[in-house]
Amino acid sequence: MKRSSLALLSMLMVFTMFLAACGNKTEEKNTASETPKTETETPKETEAPKKDVSLRVFSTFGGTDTAREAFQAALDEFTSKNPNVKIENDTMSANDDGFRTKVNTDMNSGNEPDLLFYFVGTDAQGFVDAGKVVPLNDILDADAEWKAGFSPAALENTRQKDGNIYAAPLTGFYEGLFVNKKIFADNNLELPTDWEKMKTAVSTLSKKGIIPLAAPFDQSHYVIEHFILSAAGAKGHNAGLADGIDPNWEKGYAAMKELYDLGAFPKDAATIDLGMASNYYAEGKAAMIIEGSWAMNNWKEPNVIDNTTVLPFPAIPGGVGTGKDAIGGFGTGFYLTKATYDNADKKDAAVALLKHMTSPAVIEKIAIANGGTPAAANVEIKGVNQTATDGFAMAASATSVNNPIDSMVAPETFSTLRAGVQAVVTGKKSPADAVKEAKDIEDANKK
Structure with missing residues (x-):
């Protein structure tokens, strides 16, 4: 690639300054050898270790669910990259009607999970109206890459009556x-x-x-x-x-x-x-x-x-x-609870986990495991049975x-x-x- 004469001149000036700096360092070294050093050197700053965070994720990826292992593997992948985060994988089977009771009890008693994988629509209307979960619209808009990873139809299918999206979809059915x-x-x-x-x-x-x-x-x-x-x-x-x-x-x-x-x-x-x-x-x-x-x-x-x-x-x-x-359709998704979003110690880790669990790579693995329709825009499930x-x-x-x-x-x-x-x-x-x-x-x- 041809460089302009101005660029060459600039490089020459930088190189000249580098040589001058080397000369100065040599002089400084000689001077330092003649004069004892009396100042204490400032130690190099190191990055403070990240604070330990514990998150609870509730879902129906339990029992005999075919995506149970893939779901756990996705959580393990996140914690391996973020060793400061500990995740409690709280699951029940979707065939156990008690899971609805558990969700309603937890959401109404101050025992909300940090991330909740649950139904959209009427099932969620109570805790949505009570302000127990966070609208994801602004979070999606602030991360164009994450938002673009979803199929627009999948996102639209999770929209509640008030026009907001509270649940980030994973797979459809x-x-x-x-x-x-x-x-x-x-x-x-x-x-x-x-x-x-x-x-x-x-x-x-x-x-x-x-x-x-x-x-x-x-x-x-x-x-x-x-x-x-x-x-x-x-x-x-x-x-x-x-x-x-x-x-x-x-x-x-x-x-x-x-x-x-x-x-x-x-x-x-x-x-x-x-x-x-x-x-x-x-x-x-x-x-x-x-x-x-x-x-x-x-x-x-x-x-x-x-x-x-x-x-x-x-x-x-x-x-x-x-x-x-x-x-x-896409009748389920991940909710981010308001209590977690308002918790300065948990917020960033929870949002990062939400984005990881709804990334195209994880969506593809879950879809392969449960035969569902991927919520990701550019994921095509290949090699499925007839x-x-x-x-x-x-x-x-x-x-x-x-x-x-x-x-x-x-x-x-x-x-x-x-x-x-x-x-x-x-x-x-x-x-x-x-x-x-x-x-x-x-x-x-x-x-």
């Missing part, structure tokens, strides 16, 4: 009807792409001693979401119960009973939980299960996972669903992708909807009464 193609083929059944094919499959499999649809009555989260979405469509599903009852919700519950009468559910559906239902499918004892993208990594049996595809739940006759609507590929294709071709119902109604309301499943399918309560009871709880919760 999709839910669908996971179907064992081999069981269907062995029994000369067509895949359940419409309601009649679904009923035929349920009736046929039940008579042969095969569980058609592995699902529990109590932890009936996915059953409720998909039956209501398939009957009420995206608009009716997403309206919740705040402004009245969409009659298509009742059709969704009526459809549950219709399949129950055909023998759709396990005989012990009243007592099993989501984990046991998943085990039935994993062991090849069930032909179908409504689950999320995270579940497939628990199905290690080759004859099961290699023969599984993912379909949208079929539209329910008389309703307004398209038969291609899906549940999914089931995951089918799931991504199902979500990509959906006429709508919707957050789960439990993010749109109060927790007490959703518990009532869950309780209504067993009551309706066993004939102890009508679909209209079950939905009306939930509506009453929703209205009472507003008062």
Whole structure:
């Protein structure tokens, strides 16, 4: 590269000054050898050690969660680079309904974790309104590189009603009807792409001693979401119960009973939980299960996972669903609690940990582990199995992708909807009464 004459002149001047300085140092050295030194040299300053910090992180990456080890590894990576920071990894399983109680208790009793991985939407509204967590808008805007690492859609999906983003997303998800193609083929059944094919499959499999649809009555989260979405469509599903009852919700519950009468559910559906239902499918004892993208990594049996595809739940006759609507999105994220943000000793470490746990590298590792949709803008998950590929294709071709119902109604309301499943399918309560009871709880919760 050519340098200008001015640049060369400048370099020459610097070099001349350097020689002069060397000469002066030589003279100073000679003088110093002749004159004893009496001054005490000032010691070189060293950087003060960083103060020890202890942080508690609460999440649902516990139990049998497929990303549990990847999550712990990400925490360990942070502490190895920041040895002054100690992290308590406080976890519970998402299948344990007690985690909601724990979060609400901690957030309301002054025992907030420093970082909280939790749901967005209605589940978080209480502690958001109470000012227990910090809006991340300014922190995101102040770090352009961190913000640019997120998919804009992922960030937008975590925005609360007040317009602020409180939760930094990690991975998203999709839910669908996971179907064992081999069981269907062995029994000369067509895949359940419409309601009649679904009923035929349920009736046929039940008579042969095969569980058609592995699902529990109590932890009936996915059953409720998909039956209501398939009957009420995206608009009716997403309206919740705040402004009245969409009659298509009742059709969704009526459809549950219709399949129950055909023998759709396990005989012990009243007592099993989501984990046991998943085990039935994993062991090849069930032909179908409504689950999320995270579940497939628990199905290690080759004859099961290699023969599984993912379909949208079929539209329910008389309703307004398209038969291609899906549940999914970015319904969870990391919250930074206000108590930690206001703590001068913890703030910087907590923000640094938040950014690390939502960096593209960590997001990619978690997404690979749990089969989720990465919240990072430029992360592409490669090498996934065919089931995951089918799931991504199902979500990509959906006429709508919707957050789960439990993010749109109060927790007490959703518990009532869950309780209504067993009551309706066993004939102890009508679909209209079950939905009306939930509506009453929703209205009472507003008062």
